[in-house]
Amino acid sequence: DIVMTQSPDSLAVSLGERATINCKSSQSVLKSSNNKNYLAWYQQKPGQPPKLLISWASTRESGVPDRFSGSGSGTDFTLTISSLQAEDVAVYYCQQYYTIPITFGQGTRLEI
Amino acid sequence: EVQLVASGGGLVQPGGSLRLSCVGSGFTFSSHWMSWVRQAPGKGLEWVANIKPDGTEKYYVDSLKGRFTISRDNAKNSLYLQMNSLRAEDMAVYYCARICDCGGGFFDYWGQGNLVTVSS
Numbered sequence: 001d002i003v004m005t006q007s008p009d010s011l012a013v014s015l016g017e018r019a020t021i022n023c024k025s026s027q028s029v030l031k032s033s034n035n036k037n038y039l040a041w042y043q044q045k046p047g048q049p050p051k052l053l054i055s056w057a058s059t060r061e062s063g064v065p066d067r068f069s070g071s072g073s074g075t076d077f078t079l080t081i082s083s084l085q086a087e088d089v090a091v092y093y094c095q096q097y098y099t100i101p102i103t104f105g106q107g108t109r110l111e112i
Numbered sequence: 113e114v115q116l117v118a119s120g121g122g123l124v125q126p127g128g129s130l131r132l133s134c135v136g137s138g139f140t141f142s143s144h145w146m147s148w149v150r151q152a153p154g155k156g157l158e159w160v161a162n163i164k165p166d167g168t169e170k171y172y173v174d175s176l177k178g179r180f181t182i183s184r185d186n187a188k189n190s191l192y193l194q195m196n197s198l199r200a201e202d203m204a205v206y207y208c209a210r211i212c213d214c215g216g217g218f219f220d221y222w223g224q225g226n227l228v229t230v231s232s
Contacts, residue, residue: 036216038216038217040216040218040219042157042219044157049207049222049223049224049225050157050207050219050222051222052218052219052220052221055212055214055216055218055220056216061220093156093157095157095218095219097216097217097218100162100171101159101171101173101174102147102159102162102217103159104156104157104158104159105156106156107156107157
């Protein structure tokens, strides 16, 4: 199984400042046949289901504010929120879909 | 608008069974892989199972094989999860989720979740 490890477990950032969440996979999730990274990011607010933010490591979903960006390749990935807003308080998860079983990181709690 | 509405959760005794249902609307249900993902109280996300659009392929997390069964009825736009021999550690919110029709296995839409409580 591919193990996904996020860091840090929790993070406090001031409003308007940058937030950076890291995700490391135990093996590469880059498929050489199409040069795509099989990595997604989700945001989960209390009492709500997760919401897809980013797929293919860096493709922002429609409607997601452009302050959210994803980067990285192979085994090391980053979710960046360029200017933290109050509504960004949530738990963030990375997920690999390179292979079954699909696995998630343990989550990073983002606070103001 | 894509919607996934789940039902069937509730309280069940250890060793009991429960069947979750999820009805999809606003999209062509029969074209999408579908999935169940669960989240124990205060914990992270755990993928449970996937099912192919025509129901001919199913995949499970190893720890649940033999106890849980995923199925679907495309005529009813419905996804199911039959859960048997339930244990305390199966207590969780169970989400149905749509897998994107894009060659990737990420979840682009999620239902609201169904709480399953396993307790005597």
